[in-house]
Amino acid sequence: MARSSDEHFSFPILIGDIGGTNARFSIITDQHTTPRDFPIIQTANYATIDEAIQAGVLDKTSVQPVSAILAVAGPIRGDEIPLTNCPWVVKPLDMLANLGLSDVMIVNDFEAQALAIASLGDEDQIQIGRGESLQGHSKVVLGPGTGLGVAGLVHARHAWIPVPGEGGHVDLGPRSDRENEIFPHIERIEGRVSAEQILCGRGLLNLYRAICAADGVAPILTDPAEVSTSGLANENKAAAEAIRLFSTYLGRVAGDMALVFMARGGVYLAGGIPQKILPALKGPEFRAAFEDKAPHGSLMQSIPTFVVTHPLAALAGLSSYARMPGRFGVATEGRRWRK
Numbered sequence: 001m002a003r004s005s006d007e008h009f010s011f012p013i014l015i016g017d018i019g020g021t022n023a024r025f026s027i028i029t030d031q032h033t034t035p036r037d038f039p040i041i042q043t044a045n046y047a048t049i050d051e052a053i054q055a056g057v058l059d060k061t062s063v064q065p066v067s068a069i070l071a072v073a074g075p076i077r078g079d080e081i082p083l084t085n086c087p088w089v090v091k092p093l094d095m096l097a098n099l100g101l102s103d104v105m106i107v108n109d110f111e112a113q114a115l116a117i118a119s120l121g122d123e124d125q126i127q128i129g130r131g132e133s134l135q136g137h138s139k140v141v142l143g144p145g146t147g148l149g150v151a152g153l154v155h156a157r158h159a160w161i162p163v164p165g166e167g168g169h170v171d172l173g174p175r176s177d178r179e180n181e182i183f184p185h186i187e188r189i190e191g192r193v194s195a196e197q198i199l200c201g202r203g204l205l206n207l208y209r210a211i212c213a214a215d216g217v218a219p220i221l222t223d224p225a226e227v228s229t230s231g232l233a234n235e236n237k238a239a240a241e242a243i244r245l246f247s248t249y250l251g252r253v254a255g256d257m258a259l260v261f262m263a264r265g266g267v268y269l270a271g272g273i274p275q276k277i278l279p280a281l282k283g284p285e286f287r288a289a290f291e292d293k294a295p296h297g298s299l300m301q302s303i304p305t306f307v308v309t310h311p312l313a314a315l316a317g318l319s320s321y322a323r324m325p326g327r328f329g330v331a332t333e334g335r336r337w338r339k
């Protein structure tokens with residue numbers, strides 16, 4: 001554990017959320033001022049992350065950041081961190097040498113989402129169904145987007161401790177007769193159906209195709225956004241069923257994660273997809289599946305579920321952490337580099 005005198009970050013602090021497609025950056029100049037956001041950068045437009053930071057941030061301001069805290073999609077091991085779904089390799093030692101920084105910390109992107117849910121305002125979230133968040137109790141965040149990210153946020157020793165994991169890869173199985181008809185047609189990964197085979201953009205398409213195959217009809221939709229748009233508008237029968245079942249499975253997995261973390265503080269749906277299928281999540285399927293956890297039905301009824309609507313939730317999480325690292329139990333070993 002870092003000593004408390006080592007915990008803080010010197011201002012100005014560059015924060016960044018590096019996804020497969022988009023990279024978002026902000027600079028925090030001091031403890032109180034609102035962070036300055038920079039235009040979203042398409043990762044495909046730059047060969048390296050250092051070039052993107054130079055052109056997209058440093059060349060656009062006279063403020064020279066001293067510290068950087070970056071959230072990346074991918075495991076953080078060693079001094080060279082390759083990103084999932086993007087050819088960039090993050091090299092903190094090169095950043096210290098070339099970008100004028102003297103402190104670089106790299107965290108997991110879902111850890112940043114978890115940091116965000118510690119301090120979301122009411123305007124940044126929409127509640128689905130009943131339940132009430134209990135102060136100081138654990139929370140969970142699930143994010144169906146390009147993949148399915150999951151992280152817990154545990155409250156202990158007066159701090160919020162993010163627990164990043166691989167919860168998106170838990171097993172998912174059929175429960176009803178109808179699901180038994182559909183499941184044999186779900187594309188598998190090495191023989192099994194993990195939650196991510198269904199609960200992400202690619203997974204929604206996989207589910208739609210499996211429904212078509214179970215019913216012996218040819219699939220006509222080829223893109224996850226088409227499936228959700230036609231399904232929500234009830235223009236296509238298989239797509240409408242896919243969206244309802246997607247909501248059921250998301251409720252089921254969200255409920256499992258709530259049980260694992262005893263998340264009386266609430267379950268939060270982040271990632272790109274929940275906001276786009278909000279009307280479906282407000283339907284009966286999501287919450288019914290979430291609560292259907294005998295023998296813990298009444299516990300589940302008391303746990304609230306939210307869709308995160310903050311457009312830059314991960315950056316907001318990093319910003320809270322950057323300003324008050326002592327409020328969070330974020331491990332720094334092996335992922336903080338200093339001059």
Ligand SMILES: Nc1ncnc2c1ncn2[C@@H]1O[C@H](COP(=O)(O)OP(=O)(O)OP(=O)(O)O)[C@@H](O)[C@H]1O
Pocket residue numbers: 018019020021022073085144145146147200201202204224225226228229271272273276277
């Ligand atoms: N309207 C929609 N309905 C369902 N899925 C959609 C919709 N629009 C986009 N998608 C799917 O959502 C996924 C992208 O999710 P998201 O926007 O969360 O990206 P991300 O994982 O955060 O990516 P990045 O790496 O850019 O941060 C893609 O699989 C895309 O096909």
